[in-house]
Amino acid sequence: MNNFEHLASNQILGGLLAATLYAATYLSFVRVLRFARNCQQPSHKEVLTTGLLAGLTIAWVTTSSTGPDLIRLLITTGFLVTIAFIIAAPAICFRPTNWAVEFFAKHSERVGLWLLGPILFICWVLPGSKLQSMLLAAMAIELVWLFRQYWAQKKKVIYPLTPSDRSILNLHAKDDLIAFRRNNGIPELVLLDNDVNWIGCSKNTPPCPFNLYVNRLGLNTAPCCRKHMRDISHYVSGCLLKIGAIHWLEGGSLLGAVRENGELLEWEDDIDISVLLNDEITWEQLSVYLVQQGEKDGYYVDLFEDAGLITVSFDAPKPWPFRWERNRLRGEIRMDIAIYRQVESHGDVVLERRSPKGIMPATENGGYGVPLGIVLPTSEINFEGGNIACPKSPDAYLRLLYGDFEQIEYTYVNPVAAKKRSLAATNK
Ligand SMILES: [Zn+2]
Numbered sequence: 399m400n401n402f403e404h405l406a407s408n409q410i411l412g413g414l415l416a417a418t419l420y421a422a423t424y425l426s427f428v429r430v431l432r433f434a435r436n437c438q439q440p441s442h443k444e445v446l447t448t449g450l451l452a453g454l455t456i457a458w459v460t461t462s463s464t465g466p467d468l469i470r471l472l473i474t475t476g477f478l479v480t481i482a483f484i485i486a487a488p489a490i491c492f493r494p495t496n497w498a499v500e501f502f503a504k505h506s507e508r509v510g511l512w513l514l515g516p517i518l519f520i521c522w523v524l525p526g527s528k529l530q531s532m533l534l535a536a537m538a539i540e541l542v543w544l545f546r547q548y549w550a551q552k553k554k555v556i557y558p559l560t561p562s563d564r565s566i567l568n569l570h571a572k573d574d575l576i577a578f579r580r581n582n583g584i585p586e587l588v589l590l591d592n593d594v595n596w597i598g599c600s601k602n603t604p605p606c607p608f609n610l611y612v613n614r615l616g617l618n619t620a621p622c623c624r625k626h627m628r629d630i631s632h633y634v635s636g637c638l639l640k641i642g643a644i645h646w647l648e649g650g651s652l653l654g655a656v657r658e659n660g661e662l663l664e665w666e667d668d669i670d671i672s673v674l675l676n677d678e679i680t681w682e683q684l685s686v687y688l689v690q691q692g693e694k695d696g697y698y699v700d701l702f703e704d705a706g707l708i709t710v711s712f713d714a715p716k717p718w719p720f721r722w723e724r725n726r727l728r729g730e731i732r733m734d735i736a737i738y739r740q741v742e743s744h745g746d747v748v749l750e751r752r753s754p755k756g757i758m759p760a761t762e763n764g765g766y767g768v769p770l771g772i773v774l775p776t777s778e779i780n781f782e783g784g785n786i787a788c789p790k791s792p793d794a795y796l797r798l799l800y801g802d803f804e805q806i807e808y809t810y811v812n813p814v815a816a817k818k819r820s821l822a823a824t825n826k
Contacts, residue, residue, distance in 0.1 A: 410527070412527055412528045412531075415786050416455070416458055416532040419458055422533060425722060427448050431486055431722075432700055434489040434490055436700070439492060439704075446674065456474050460529075469524065470529055477513070477517075481510060481536055484510050484513075488506045488728040490503070494812075502590075503612070504728075507734070510524065520533065521533060543723065543726070556595050557620070560621065563617075566819065569819065574587055576589060597620055600626075601624065601712065601713060604628075605623065607728035608728075609667075614815070618665060618818055619666050619667075626712045627662060627712075630733050632786070633697065634733050634735065637687070637691055639787075643679045646672055646788050648672040648755070649778060652796060652804055653796055655781040656803070657803065659780075660779070660783075667732070669728075672736045673736050673740070674773075675739050681737065689701070691713055696715075697711065697712065697713075699715075706738075706751060707737065709711065710732065710733045712731035713722075736755070736797075740770065744761075746769060749767060749768050750766065751766050752766075753766070754766050768795065768798055771811055772795050775788060776788060777792070808820055
């Protein structure tokens with residue numbers, strides 16, 4: 399008997415290795431989900447690692463000393479595909495998607511455990527420590543996930559809603575808040591004694607699921623999330639000032655600062671800021687500084703170098719191995735830091751970014767650019783209770799991004815909700 403056969407025939411060791419391989423595949427998979435959450439192309443290296451781990455798990459679980467077992471192969475593969483779909487649903491849901499993904503995303507804390515019944519049945523009819531260990535390890539992970547989410551939900555606190563929040567809620571709910579809360583699954587909505595409040599998120603709880611409440615249902619951004627966005631804007635701006643990075647408020651956040659007199663757009667779903675890299679501030683310096691600072695101050699920082707993007711999220715980085723499980727959450731309170739570099743394009747000096755933004759013109763290098771003179775030297779603008787750097791000519795910048803930016807467009811919400819909202823706004 400060789401070493402492999404000996405290990406394969408050792409029930410306890412074989413089972414332990416199967417459970418470990420599943421846990422490693424799971425961790426690698428939830429790490430990869432950060433690309434879907436940020437609408438980025440996944441890194442080939444990370445996808446390959448996850449695929450390799452999944453392949454190893456399947457091979458180990460389905461191979462015995464007498465060779466591969468077809469039934470176990472089908473069950474293991476089917477199980478891994480199903481659980482991967484369930485786990486990925488909230489991350490896929492960051493973009494418009496179909497009802498099945500939305501359904502799984504909505505029940506994301508507990509849906510993995512729905513497999514427990516079939517798994518116990520399989521364990522009973524197909525004894526074998528490796529398959530059983532893998533399936534039970536998966537259920538143990540799902541149980542811990544459910545317990546942690548359930549526990550964190552208890553730490554939420556009540557936030558009052560503004561008159562505008564209430565009127566938008568009533569508009570979409572057709573004044574039947576109880577039915578609206580039930581039909582759309584909005585546990586945050588507290589309807590007590592003829593009063594309407596919101597059970598708000600914090601650093602110690604999962605965030606409110608933005609993609610559902612704001613982008614699909616067309617509600618205003620929850621009061622708790624608005625407060626955290628305010629915090630994160632001034633936190634990141636303070637960090638960038640400390641290291642002397644040239645930066646400016648960007649996109650919808652700049653639009654709010656200019657058009658809404660220093661306030662967030664009511665349906666804002668993230669904060670945008672841009673940073674100009676140059677000889678003094680390189681990608682390396684900026685990313686290392688923000689990661690270290692975030693670790694210290696309780697903000698999760700993620701890096702997407704190829705896309706020229708750094709994201710700073712309101713939730714604190716968790717210790718390993720729970721760190722990447724944040725990608726299973728439905729919402730996220732986040733600041734996107736877009737990276738710009740000074741280049742020449744069509745004979746002009748422009749500041750160029752890699753990803754498109756609004757209708758920003760394309761550059762000859764395949765990026766998107768804004769004339770340097772519109773941005774530099776940066777100025778300051780009032781934003782959510784404090785001053786933040788902005789382009790030298792904010793109006794010209796916004797025109798370049800959105801055209802007629804004074805015209806309100808409900809771009810983030812679904813078309814039906816957006817139409818309803820804009821009709822209500824014009825009838826005011
Ligand atoms: Zn919230």
